[in-house]
Amino acid sequence: MTIQTPPPFVATPDDRVSFHRTELGPILTLYGRMVAAGEWRDYGISALRDMAVFSVFRRTAENPLYRIEKRPKLRLKQGQYAVVSMDGQILKRGNDLAAVLRVLERKLIRPVD
Template sequence: MNIVNGTAFGTDGRSYDQVTFHRTELSAILQVYGRMVAAGVCKDYGISHLRDCAIFCMFRRTAETPLYRVEKHPRLAEKQGMYRVLGMDGRILKRGQDLKVVLQVVERKLIRIVKD
């Protein structure tokens, strides 16, 4: 995918109607989510593919607000970083260009939960 002026274009030059997670991105997110499920922290997830962003939400229970939201914003790729992790209260915990580095904030919190 190429990004020109904040618009995502495919290899054929057409713009996408919605932003999605690539297979490698989803794999990295699901690895962290799987560890959280194994630790008993999360039990459900949700994925939203919108016009300007893609969102992966991790829930403790289905009817609650998400514990963490992993968002992908291609328009912010050259400014703040394409990926960000938001906490339960909506605060940005980490943002950056590399998804694995951004997800480390969730990993650190998971280690504290298992350790206690």
């Protein structure tokens, strides 16, 4: 009878893309302002294999109004952050998250009647 040693434990890195705390700060600040204005009501965060998504909802049971996406593979091409509307149109894309989120801040500014 031979004694076999078990193979060494190899930890596989978590291969999902997610938002970092420094990225979630500006996103949640904008979300809080939009909730206070009555525009948004709910959100969802998805960490997928090739991208992370922060989805914003007006009501819980409907499709997201906007998606804030992080795709690190596009970092050197078009920019890793993007704001996508409900119909799939890319509103803004770039590597600076604050600049990309400004397109949604403009929606908060409305003329007063």
